[in-house]
Amino acid sequence: MSAFVPSERIKNMQPYRLGFIILGSVLSLTMIGCSKPASDEAAASATAPTAEANATMSREPFGTLPDGTAVELFTLRNPSGMEVKVTNYGGIITELKVPDRNGNIDDITLGYSSLDGYLESSPYFGAIIGRYGNRIANAQFQLDGKTYKLPANDGPNTLHGGVKGFDKVAWHAEPFDRDGERGIIFTYTSADGEEGFPGTLEVRVTYTLTDNNELIFDYHATTDKPTVVNLTQHAYFNLAGDGSGDVLEHELMINADRYTPVDATLIPTGEMASVEGTPFDFRQPTAIGARINAAHQQIKIAGGYDHNFVLNRSGEGLVLAARVDEPKSGRRMEVYTTEPGMQFYSGNFLDGSITGKNGHVYTKHSGFCLETQHYPDSPNQPSFPSTVLRPGETYSSRTVYAFSTFDR
Ligand code: BGC
Numbered sequence: 164m165s166a167f168v169p170s171e172r173i174k175n176m177q178p179y180r181l182g183f184i185i186l187g188s189v190l191s192l193t194m195i196g197c198s199k200p201a202s203d204e205a206a207a208s209a210t211a212p213t214a215e216a217n218a219t220m221s222r223e224p225f226g227t228l229p230d231g232t233a234v235e236l237f238t239l240r241n242p243s244g245m246e247v248k249v250t251n252y253g254g255i256i257t258e259l260k261v262p263d264r265n266g267n268i269d270d271i272t273l274g275y276s277s278l279d280g281y282l283e284s285s286p287y288f289g290a291i292i293g294r295y296g297n298r299i300a301n302a303q304f305q306l307d308g309k310t311y312k313l314p315a316n317d318g319p320n321t322l323h324g325g326v327k328g329f330d331k332v333a334w335h336a337e338p339f340d341r342d343g344e345r346g347i348i349f350t351y352t353s354a355d356g357e358e359g360f361p362g363t364l365e366v367r368v369t370y371t372l373t374d375n376n377e378l379i380f381d382y383h384a385t386t387d388k389p390t391v392v393n394l395t396q397h398a399y400f401n402l403a404g405d406g407s408g409d410v411l412e413h414e415l416m417i418n419a420d421r422y423t424p425v426d427a428t429l430i431p432t433g434e435m436a437s438v439e440g441t442p443f444d445f446r447q448p449t450a451i452g453a454r455i456n457a458a459h460q461q462i463k464i465a466g467g468y469d470h471n472f473v474l475n476r477s478g479e480g481l482v483l484a485a486r487v488d489e490p491k492s493g494r495r496m497e498v499y500t501t502e503p504g505m506q507f508y509s510g511n512f513l514d515g516s517i518t519g520k521n522g523h524v525y526t527k528h529s530g531f532c533l534e535t536q537h538y539p540d541s542p543n544q545p546s547f548p549s550t551v552l553r554p555g556e557t558y559s560s561r562t563v564y565a566f567s568t569f570d571r
Contacts, residue, residue: 226278254291264493269404290330297539304542325358362388399530402489406523411452419472
């Protein structure tokens with residue numbers, strides 16, 4: 164089905180194993196900082212720069228939070244020219260540079276160029292989302308007979324973890340760099356009761372950039388009290404390049420026979436409806452814009468797409484969730500995940516009020532998000548896969564964004 168398959172090593176490696184290996188490499192890496200060994204640097208400067216010589220990572224200051232915490236910006240590069248900039252504030256991806264079919268490199272993610280933008284107001288540009296990705300109805304849920312009240316930050320509902328979710332905290336960051344892979348291990352301890360959620364949650368999110376143009380997200384969490392968890396990543400993409408207009412001509416394939424329709428406040432009704440014969444049928448690649456103004460009640464409610472898709476899968480492990488082809492640049496993005504669902508959000512709430520990087524004004528549909536996740540409002544929906552995490556269990560999830568190009 165797919166032109167691109169995640170490298171076998173990544174596909175077969177269990178997230179927890181990768182974690183151990185990463186931890187091991189971090190220990191050795193902290194001894195040498197994040198630069199390459201001196202002998203490599205000398206070799207690189209003595210010869211004409213090669214792609215391999217540029218495969219490295221660096222870190223720099225990215226400003227200070229209102230409480231005085233200094234945050235950093237990390238740059239990850241691979242030999243094919245892919246470059247990812249990410250800050251430990253919210254784990255936000257601020258830039259994602261990817262080659263097009265002619266080798267031209269563009270930044271394909273929306274965002275701000277400085278920390279201030281993210282601090283002032285951000286629709287979760289590029290950030291880690293937690294404790295609970297997407298909405299929890301009426302800002303509450305019950306677990307083991309107890310009711311937990313959360314802050315309502317989206318009408319009557321809780322969105323993306325509450326008022327101060329994981330997108331707005333400073334994560335501890337440990338860079339690593341080893342053969343064919345480089346990345347950052349982000350860790351954060353969310354206190355018992357933070358944003359109303361029970362249990363001290365120890366969270367680890369690892370970003371890995373491979374030599375095969377894969378960006379891998381590994382999520383782990385443990386708790387000391389029963390709780391609910393649903394972590395995701397909220398990057399907005401425009402594969403033609405940030406600021407190059409809307410994404411309506413991008414061709415999208417979603418590997419889902421069903422989706423979860425929503426009520427007027429974007430809470431799932433509980434139904435898992437067939438996509439057949441609806442604007443939600445992306446089983447064959449279809450332009451995002453082809454049916455985005457259709458006279459379909461679900462499209463009208465959301466002002467476009469803002470829905471969870473029930474991914475087709477037979478068993479556990481990584482499945483291809485989506486493929487996006489941008490015809491002009493030839494850039495292709497594929498999403499693989501261990502999650503049961505994916506939120507396709509077509510940037511409906513971008514309304515021109517945000518001016519981001521390089522003066523780019525973000526208007527409706529100028530970016531899209533593919534957020535791999537458990538279904539919205541699962542804590543209140545007994546028929547959905549459970550998001551409950553109990554002491555002694557480990558939350559573990561992996562998503563791969565794989566970039567390539569196509570010719571037609
Ligand atoms: C949600 C949208 C929300 C957006 C915030 C998406 O994950 O589904 O409804 O507006 O995040 O930027």
